[in-house]
Amino acid sequence: MATLEIRDLHVSVEAENGPREILRGVDLTVKQGETHAIMGPNGSGKSTLAYSLAGHPKYTVTSGSVTLDGEDVLAMSVDERARAGVFLAMQYPVEVPGVSVSNFLRTAATAVRGEAPKLRTWVKEVKEAMAALHMDPAFAERNVNEGFSGGEKKRHEILQLELLKPSIAILDETDSGLDVDALRIVSEGINRVRESGEVGTLLVTHYTRILRYIKPDYVHVFANGRIVESGGAELADKLEDEGYEAYVKGGASE
């Protein structure tokens, strides 16, 4: 069973006046089949956690460890992490002009699965996954994220989640910028993947709205670069009522 273990993780970014520490000792264990919601105010460092786990070059890990089934994730390149089973659904997916969605998906699936998927079954697989996310088939011929609406970008991220079947899925503010219908469709997609029982999910969000659709097993409050409180789903209700005020009195990290 896949287990992601984050121990005392410290991460800095290069700022104008030298490195600035954003993550200040994060400890978290995510097991396959579990869903963890990471909730926190803007600037608390929760997106930094997501991008650091995926290996974005902007972030420097200064101490601590991240392992996936004992393997040192921090020693892996970005693409090695993805092939090892770590998936990051991005808040702001990047446009890749001139590269079609279908070409992109097939290239990614080939890389992650270690061999090119058989064309016939692949076409069917993509078609079904797109239909489940209420995506027009013509979508496959568009260039990656180019001219996509906010909702289309997020659906495209979840489409990749469904096709690449990671063991650890990190969803960074997947709910942001979605209207109610889109939020429901995207959440259903995430739930289909979760129901397989084969993915550990790290749901990074500012709002409790998405938790109406996706029930977390654990909720962690993130503030000042670390987890300051952990609990069950009921903690989200408390945040819904009281907000983050109690956690940010010391001042946010940015």
Add this chain to the structure above:
Amino acid sequence: MADVQNTPGATTAGSIEVGTAGAGAQLAGPGTGRATAAAQPVDARAEAVASYDVADFPVPTGREENWRFTPLHRLRGLHDGTAEAGGRVRVEVTAPAGVSQETVDRTDPRVGRTGKPVDRIAAQAFSSFEKASVVSVPKDTVLTEPVRISVHGEGGTAYGHQVVELGAFAEAVVVIEHTGDAVLAANVEYLVGDGAKLTVVSVQDWDDTAVHAAQHTALIGRDASFKSVVVTFGGDLVRLHPRVVYGAPGGEAELYGLYFADAGQHLEHRLFIDHDTPHCRSNVAYKGALQGAESHAVWIGDVLIRAAAEGTDTYELNRNLVLTDGARVDSVPNLEIETGEIVGAGHASATGRFDDEQLFYLQARGIPADEARRLVVRGFFAELVQQIGLPDVQERLLERIDAELEATLS
């Protein structure tokens, strides 16, 4: 009412240099038929010449506007009269039925019809070639298969002259492939008859020792359309001069270009569109990628809209993608407008570095860095290829691009 845009956006970083001359700069020099304005370097005035005779051009020094980006010492004497013909370049034409191929003397009336050479190398080529190759598509003939012209260098210096002629309402695709090793100076003339449609794909896939300088001039008839796709991958130094002149109103020119400069390569494309006739259109889009030390791309886009050219619609664009340190781009769009009674005129030039966020996004989906890089560069070119509008040509070009990227980005 004229819609004049001037949006030369350029990101500069590291060793990238981008020169941009704004709209309104006086265009002069070769082929414009007038002397250079005071704003231009004094030396350029000496080159405001067009002639069939090489003796009418002084030997360039490298300080002239037209030569300042070109490493003259790598031209193997093409520019100063010391390059003596003696090499071998094999030209083979494969054409579908109905197309005539001839080898003619310089006295043939079709030779030199698009105008005079505008720089010393083109004039040298014109003064030095022995026989010209003429490919003619008779009027009303619509070809379903392309005409293929293979130009293969077997070493040494050569001077060439090629004419492609389409009669009225003829339609053809011509693919010219340059391969092998040569020091080649040439003129290529496209005579596009009234209502005819000519697409030319010129691929420069030379060995990396080759030197190639050529003037490509299209003379576009009434309501005719000319589409040019220039693809430059190989060669030590390639300097092409695609030019468009209009013989009558209603003509349309689309000039697309792709280039990929590797370490040490100098790839130069100098375009000139002479709008001297009313109601003609032109659209230019060139995109290039560069990688490696001393890789150098030059793109000059000159568009002149003369007073008589009312109803002109023109746009030109150049984009460069710099993949590594040590590459250099000089991109200079020039637009001069002598009449306000036009439909539109604009240009844009931008040079940027490889976008690391794109790389991260693709890598985060398991795609290895090399492959991700290839995908992004392929996409950069594919965006342009998609505009060509001829599926066969597009497919072949993408295969070409894939092969080039496979060889250079791994």
